[in-house]
Amino acid sequence: MTSMSPRDSAREGREQPGARLASDGAGAADASSQADRTARITWSLLAEPSDDAAHSTCTVHGVREGLEILARGDLDAVEHALRVLPVHDPSAPRAQRTDRRAAAAAALSRWRERDGRIDAQAALDRAVGLGMRVIVPGDDQWPTGLEDLGPAAPFCLWAHGPGDPGRLADDRAIAMVGSRASTPYGEDCASSMAAQLAAEGSTVLSGGAYGIDAAAHRGALAAGGPTIAVLAGGLDRLYPRGNDQLLRAIRERHVLLSEAPPGTAPTRWRFLARNRVIAALARVVVVVEAAWRSGALSTARHAGTLEPPRTVAAVPGPITSAASAGCHRLVRDAQAVLVTEAQEIRELLPGSAPAGDSSFAQQDELDFLDPADRRVLDAVPPRSRITIDRLASEVGRRESEVMAALGRLDALGHVSITGQRVGRR
Amino acid sequence: MTSMSPRDSAREGREQPGARLASDGAGAADASSQADRTARITWSLLAEPSDDAAHSTCTVHGVREGLEILARGDLDAVEHALRVLPVHDPSAPRAQRTDRRAAAAAALSRWRERDGRIDAQAALDRAVGLGMRVIVPGDDQWPTGLEDLGPAAPFCLWAHGPGDPGRLADDRAIAMVGSRASTPYGEDCASSMAAQLAAEGSTVLSGGAYGIDAAAHRGALAAGGPTIAVLAGGLDRLYPRGNDQLLRAIRERHVLLSEAPPGTAPTRWRFLARNRVIAALARVVVVVEAAWRSGALSTARHAGTLEPPRTVAAVPGPITSAASAGCHRLVRDAQAVLVTEAQEIRELLPGSAPAGDSSFAQQDELDFLDPADRRVLDAVPPRSRITIDRLASEVGRRESEVMAALGRLDALGHVSITGQRVGRR
The missing domain is CATH 1.10.10.10 (Winged helix-like DNA-binding domain superfamily/Winged helix DNA-binding domain)
Incomplete structure (x- = not known):
């Protein structure tokens, strides 16, 4: 399943999985927090990222009690969680939002189905063997921005690479997303803006996909700045294959993240759920090129539903380019601020003063x-x-x-x- | 001074200047309205379009009394007019807005200087001889939108061509303006949008300049729809020379307008003043390409200061194109709505229902x-x-x-x- 080169294996072989697991987080993990960690890993194996019922149950009852509820088939507890904490995830199935009892039953049933087949410890051991680590809430490396997802926050993050997500996803972090079917124009915009932002210390977050995502990562890497790829599938599968070199470079110098455990296939709904994580890790979400209907627009939508909402920016392009139609739509719908240069993106970061005078200085x-x-x-x-x-x-x-x-x-x-x-x- | 071909002269020779002058307007002109017409023509020769003091004096005291005030050098009357009716024309000299007495004296002095050299009847006769006509408030052909300029409304319009400005500058009239230094992209946008709008009955107004203006006129002409060029100089000078053929075509099928009498040179400040007329004649002002500092932006500014304000729309373009920087600026400053197609412009016309469902119908x-x-x-x-x-x-x-x-x-x-x-x- 993994496609690592001997060189990668050698590098990762230097790491000490056991010590790493224990030392992640605020210090020596006590038994309770270790149990919590294991429960979170289990939930990430049991439930899809967009599984409303799983997130509600774990938020209301806790991750460990959630597993108890599953073990005893406690329909009332799940239904209770869905009642007190409906998760407003736009990608969640409509049915779950209407018939709560049925949704709770369906949830228990699907968790039970996977429960028989998973082994959290084995999955963790395998991931650690590959050089990965798991980050959970309370760890130093846990990005606080994820808390803004509320109950929809990931159970845990699987991470691979030396970068510290907790530090990198700071107040200057910028997500740059867009079409896979990008144009040279859009790619130039993405890479040059990403390079400028990264050079000034902003972490550039994206999804590692073809097109705009890749251009943004490449721009940041070229500037020697930090960049994080948040993947929809497991980190053992560097997807898409064509970006293998790029994703390895990010993994080597910075960090790859996923809320899905190794072995998870990158499917369409996981991409959509993944987009909420990208939005939450950033302070500003920049859409560089997006067709009229584009996954990048879902990232923008997520950005607007977060609390506090992330500012969305869109880069315009020729009206004759279908690749810019989604960006123009965002601006027309007042869902995004039009931006034309890195400086205008920086001004959207919290605490930034608009450099209104720069244009004045350019005047004749x-x-x-x-x-x-x-x-x-x-x-x-x-x-x-x-x-x-x-x-x-x-x-x-x-x-x-x-x-x-x-x-x-x-x-x-x-x-x-x-x-x-x-x-x- | 004029550069008409023998064919033009022949066509215009068919007209009956005397009858035309008398029959312009609501019917037989009585002595009072005829005197008013002559006074307005005189003022258009005496004062620049952006002469605050002239507009204030004529609005407060009337155009004929304004000439009496000039004849007797009545400083108090001019100062009174400036006090009760300061004209907020952004292109007016700053000094005029501060020292009212001095401004009144300067105004009388400059009118007196020109007064000795002008001959309204001779100017009119000459214009009529060239096939032009003069339109004043109260005439059927007077576009009511000009009233929205308040005291800054033109004294009169010099018109040339069969089109009726009063009818053409209706609720569907759209101004399309932009850079002279346009790109093929911007010209394509302008001509194709203008063609679509004109084909559906909108009059396309522009300034007859190179670049976007010309592309807009050409698009409208190609679609067989109405288009009006509002020139900054006299209509005897088809400026710029390179648009001679285009302006002749507009003059032959539709109409050329100017508030400046024949013989007036098209200078920079007259372009800026002219832009307010373009804005007032339209219901929506579309900026297709405009550099960061562009005359087209002044049209947009005028549109926003009219009462009621005209909606401004801007067409985005590549962020790498300096020709689109002004458009992006307008959108960023929330002074313009981003538009990407003719339909979105049409929706901005008064009484238009947004066709919100059209995009929905496109969905998968x-x-x-x-x-x-x-x-x-x-x-x-x-x-x-x-x-x-x-x-x-x-x-x-x-x-x-x-x-x-x-x-x-x-x-x-x-x-x-x-x-x-x-x-x-």
Whole structure:
């Protein structure tokens, strides 16, 4: 299943899985927190990321009690959880939101079905053997932004690589997502913006997919900045295959994340659920190119439903490009701020002051002229000289007014006056 | 000064200037309205379009009394007008807005200077001889939208061509403006949108300039729809020269307008003042391409200051294109609505219902599937068959649930079930 090179294996062979597990988190793990960790790993094997009932049950009753509920088939407990804590996950099946008793029964049944086939310890051992680790709430490496998902927060994160997600997913973290079917234009935008943002210390988060995702990761890597790929499937499968080199580079220098355990196939609904994690790990979500209907738009939607919501930004493109239609739609629907450069994205980060004056500084110095003086200057022909009375007549002002204006323009180096004639300098 | 071909002269020779002047407007002009018309023509020769003091004086005292005030050098009357009716024209010189007495004196002085050199009747006769006409408030052909400029409304409009501005500048009129330094992308956008809008009965207004203006006019002409060019200089000078053919075509089939009398040079400040007329004649102002600092942005600014304000729309483009920077700026500053097609522009016209459902109709029918069913479908491999128990395990649902989903998917024609295996259809 894994496609690691001998070199990767050698590198990972240096790690000490046991010590690593114990030392992850705030320090020596006590028995209770260790049991909690095991329960979370179990739940990540039992339930899909978008399993409302699993998240509600574990939030209301706790992850360990959730396993007890499963073990004794406690329908009431699951139904109770669904009643007090309905999870508003837009990707959740509609049926679960309507018939609570049936949903609870279905949930118990599907967990039970997987329960017979999973072995949390074996899965963990195998992952650790591959060089991965598991991060759970309370660990130093647990990104606090995930808490904003509320009950929909992942049970745990599977991580692979030296990067510390808790530190990298900070107040400057930016998600950059977009179409797999991207254009060279969109890829250039993504990689150059990602490079600038990463160079200034922002972690660039994306999904590791073809197109915009890959361009964003590549831009960040090229700038030597941090980047995190959040995958939809298990970290033992670097998907898509064509991005194998890229994902290995991220794994080597930064970190790959997934809420799905190794062995999980990257399927469509897992991509959609994964997008909520990308949104939660970032402070701003930038959509670079997205077709009218695009998975990237689901990331933007998730960003808006988080509490506090993440700011969504969209990069415009030619209206003739289907790859930009989703971005334009987000802006038209006021779901995204239009951005045209890295600086405008940075300004959306919490605590950033808009650099409103930068554009002002770009203005032509002629803009600072009094409009009346500007008119006089405009009426002076560029390549010949004009008499002052003719100039006065042309601008419809008195000669004395025009002379005063010419004096100021002369002082600023715009015109030269010789006798009764004036010309440009 | 004029550059008309013999053919143009012949066409215009058919017209009867005298009869035309008398029959313009609501019917037989009485002596009072005829005197008013002459006074307005005189003011259009005396004062620049952006002359605050002239507009205030004429609005407060009337155009004929305004000429009396000038004749007797009545400083108090001008100052009074400036006090009771300050004109908030952003292109007006700053000085005029501060020192009212000095501004009044300067105004009288500059009007007096021109007064000695103009001859309204001669200017009118000459214009009529060229086939032009003058339109003043109260005439049928006076576009009512100009009233929304308040005191800054033009004294009169000089018109050339068979089109009736009063009828053409109606509730569906759309201004399309943009950079002279346009790109092929922007020109394509402008001409194709203009063609669609004109084909559906909207008059496309623009400034006759190179670039976006010309593309908009051409698109409208190509669709056989109405288009008006509002020029900054006199209509005897078809400026810019390179658009001579285009402007002649508009003059032949529709109409050219200017508030400046024949003989007026098109200078920078007249372009800026002209932009307010374009905005006032339209209901929506579309900026197709505009650099960060562009005259087209002044049209957009004017549109926002009108009462009622005109809706401004901006067409996005590549962020790598300087020609789109002004459009992106308008959208970012919430001064313009982002538009990507003619239909979205039409929806901004007064009384238009947004065709919100059109996008919905474009959605994939798969969107209407229950998300749970959609998951099952997604897990069915595209080119092979899968057993139902494997499918149930893959989606993490009970076999009975999966069978129910497959039944629905089968009914909708998405899958085919044979025995215990299922495949895509």
